[in-house]
Amino acid sequence: MNADERRFAVLRAIVADYVSTQEPVGSRAIVDRHNLGVSSATVRNDMAVLEDEGLIAQPHTSAGRIPTDKGYRQFVDRIAAVKPLSSAERRAIQTFLEGAVDLDDVLRRSVRLLAQLTRQVAVVQYPTLTRSTVRHLEVVALTPARLMLVLITDSGRVDQRVVDLGDVLSDTDVARLRDLLNGALAGQRLGEASAAVADLVEAGPPDLQAPLTTLATVLIETLVEHPEERLVLGGTGNLTRNHADFPGSLRQVLEALEEQVVVLRLLASSQDSGLVTVRIGEENEAEDLRGASVVTVGYGSGTPLGGMGVVGPTRMDYPGTISAVDAVARYVGEILTGR
Known part of the structure; x- marks a missing residue:
């Protein structure tokens, strides 16, 4: 692999290890855990370049590095394969959602599913009236x-x-x-x-x-x-379990989630593309959400009926979260439009 591909492999290794351990990642750990085929010295040089580019940072005096918002963004933009859900997970999602008795039940179940699958806060918007x-x-x-x-x-x-x-x-x-x-x-x-x-x-x-x-x-x-101004929220406790990921900002994130207008704006802006949108840290317009990441998508076959997504720390399993949000949205769309 060329130098750029290798450095991205180092960044990906740092993201993966930091997401799973919550500990800063050193060059030795990367060499030991990830089969990159290069020496510890080469990894250290690559980490120095990644740090100069603002993709990783050194917290306090630790020898390890953690990803920055910019680093997570490059990682998300270059994810080659979103982590696929297993056939058992897909079947479980479909069966659980198809058991719903009405629209309210579909949306409540969606929120519960998303919160369980991603271990984040899940939010679903009621179908948009005008559509x-x-x-x-x-x-x-x-x-x-x-x-x-x-x-x-x-x-x-x-x-x-x-x-x-x-x-x-x-x-x-x-x-x-x-x-x-x-x-x-x-x-x-x-x-x-x-x-x-x-x-x-x-x-x-x-x-x-x-x-x-x-x-x-x-x-x-x-x-x-305007029922589209109603939201269903679930899994708030997941945020408080990860309070270490929100130094000084957990209360702000929780307050932002209570402001329906803030969340509705987030969901509305993700509906038209039909693709999963990821906003990381400082990319969020709402100041109170700048310590968090937001993964959203529109649901509904063809023209989206509304938006759904999750809010969690920037230290997030992005491939798994994107896959879960996309899958649940697709099933909800099929159920509501009868396809």
Whole structure:
């Protein structure tokens, strides 16, 4: 191998050993543990070059070196093979997620899985409202004067609202309302569905004007809510177990995770590419997360429905974490889009 490849092999060895031991790595340990085929003196020279380039650093007076944010970035950018999940792990993920009963359950299970697989904090965003379309609106008569609306979207979101009409409706009128509302809503993006419902009230049959107006008001409130601003978080205890990785900044990281806007911004910026995004330390825009690494990806077949990912220390198993985030996102996307 040429000098550049050899130095990257040394950097990779330092990253691997530091991630697993949390101890600074010396040249002797690299020669002993990694079959690089070079002498300890050559490794020391390579480490000096890596240090000059800002890829590794010497903490305190230790003889060993640890990776810097810049070093982790070069390592992540040059990962040739993401650590594949075993077939047993993939089967376990699929079985666990397919056992979910609804959207909330899918997202809760996803968070638990990601936190267990990566031993980091996992976060999943609810499907983005503007990208969902109405699949069906069910109108159920609970009593002659009380209806239940069940709005189902293509992202698996289900909203239920009970509406008191004040007037008694016949079964025929309930069926007419169901047909009218589905005709206006089915296939519409949620962002446009509110306007469709409002237009329906003006154009609807005069004898159904009163119940249509009542139902439209409830539906518009339902449609313009922003469930994508809801997050499911799990595995916070994993951070506190690694508190030594956050000298002076663990509290800041925990506070940042409580700020939903900060996390939503992170997830939103990773959705469009369809690729796993890794932000390391100082690369994070949010100041409170500059002592952490964030691995995120969009989920959903084709157009992403939302984002998911993990937050952990910069001393992270990047190949394993990237693989886990990617796999869970893919399965969640398949389940929610019915593919």
